[in-house]
Amino acid sequence: MSIPPGQKISLCIDLKIVHSIIEQHIAASPYVVGIELARQIDRYVREQKLGYYPALEYFQGTSIVDSDLYNTAESIAWLLENLTQQSLHEYLRSVINEITFDSIHVQIFILPHIRPGQNNATHNLSTHLTPDHLRVSLTGKLMFGAENKKSLIQKLIDELNAALEKHFSLHDVNGIKLLD
DSSP: OOBOTTOEEEEEEEEEEOHHHHHHHOSSOHHHHHHHHHHHHHHHHHHTTOSSOOOGGGGTTSSSSOHHHHHHHHHHHHHHHHHHHHHHHHHTTTTEEEEEEEEEEEGGGSOOOOOTTSTTHHHHHHHHTSTTEEEEEEEEEESOOBSSHHHHHHHHHHHHHHHHTTTEEEEEEEEEEEOO
């Protein structure tokens, strides 16, 4: 069964923003922010003998994490959300139109899946807390059609990869659904 252009879809994309792009808009290095957040949080977790790392929001308004550092991380996250929305509208316009963003989550605000006792825990925590990684869920209408569902999804993945590879240091497309 042939699928015409205009098919409504939903998908999820994991994106990592190139640091030089972030640094064009804000004076702080995301890498330095991630390392310092991890150092302060790891120290607290080990002092308290916790078996997990709490989500970053747990530390908001506490003296555990420097307030200027926390505010910088929030500012970078806000910037990333806005830059990503603008960029995806621009870069995906030949692939998907009528884009609606269902959600945008900056990784630093998601509970880390890292435990203090794991090998390289602090390094992995600093990677998690570096504000450069987002998960975007969106819906829209495809600008092209295909012979069948399988070929449509493969073509969509190929088109998304071509559109995103120039602008993001990492991207992973998943959770593609055709909607009625």
